[in-house]
Amino acid sequence: MYFYYGVMGSSKTATALMKKFNFEEHGRKVILLKPYIDVRSGKTIVKSRIGLACEAIVIDKDASIIDSLRQDKIYDFDTIIVDEAQFFNKHQIDELRQLTNEGIMVMCYGLKTDYMCNLFEGSKRLLEVADSIRELQSPCQCGRKAIINARYKDGEIIYKGEQIEIGGNDKYKPMCYQCWVKGKNKA
Numbered sequence: 001m002y003f004y005y006g007v008m009g010s011s012k013t014a015t016a017l018m019k020k021f022n023f024e025e026h027g028r029k030v031i032l033l034k035p036y037i038d039v040r041s042g043k044t045i046v047k048s049r050i051g052l053a054c055e056a057i058v059i060d061k062d063a064s065i066i067d068s069l070r071q072d073k074i075y076d077f078d079t080i081i082v083d084e085a086q087f088f089n090k091h092q093i094d095e096l097r098q099l100t101n102e103g104i105m106v107m108c109y110g111l112k113t114d115y116m117c118n119l120f121e122g123s124k125r126l127l128e129v130a131d132s133i134r135e136l137q138s139p140c141q142c143g144r145k146a147i148i149n150a151r152y153k154d155g156e157i158i159y160k161g162e163q164i165e166i167g168g169n170d171k172y173k174p175m176c177y178q179c180w181v182k183g184k185n186k187a
């Protein structure tokens, strides 16, 4: 089980879709999963900023992944790629972990932390149970490595609100810790 994490704008979705393409070229049977919560690109299409797109199976909030696949009669796969894996709950990540015992390769892509630098439930579980964890890096505008997805409203960084709020380039900016704290002291 692999977990590739990175801030917004670190090409996670593009990397996931390229990986799917490469695996399929080598004869692997790949399914792409995503949690229901991310409705940004329509219910069943996963789309990257550079224009790659692919149909995905959407797993409902808190639904069993294994039961959902059975219900849809999806049995013929040996590889699962997950986009936005941070939004799965602990049980759903454990189900993916369980599938690796049956010979399924699972590769999860997602954010590590939210806009307040706290772990998401899915990411926390992935950090605990994945065999291999890698970071997809992205720079802050100052040049340091970005580790926080700063949330913006009306051009200002905000430090209060719900953990999950779907949004794109206008709402979130990858940022290093120093720049994020500087904004916090001003706020």
Ligand SMILES: [Zn+2]
Pocket: 140, 141, 142, 143, 144, 175, 176, 177, 178, 179, 180
């Ligand atoms: Zn910075």
